[in-house]
Amino acid sequence: DADLFWQRQNEAIAARRGAYIEAGWLEVIVLEPGQYFHSWDYEKTPKKKGGKVIVTVSHRGAAEFHEGYLSRKEACRARSGGEDGEDVETPAK
Secondary structure: OHHHHHHHHHHHHHHHHHHHHHOOOOOEEEOOOOOOOOHHHEEEOOHHHOOEEEEEEOOOOOEEEEEEEEEHHHHHHHHHOOHHHOOOOOOOO
């Protein structure tokens, strides 16, 4: 029964998400079934530097857990130390 499969699969994903949160990951993002994880839009970032876990689920139910990623925008912001580089001073001319 497909409905029972998806119910159990969603329960398993929720349990694994909870385990990641308990392990100290700040955020676990579960994408909609069939939505792709485009690795080129992200930078590999360790958990201690704010990396997130991104979960993809195929239309067939296969779940993949991508650990330690930030979007390129978030990674740039983290490197600059502020919101969109606001803390960066411009040298005087």
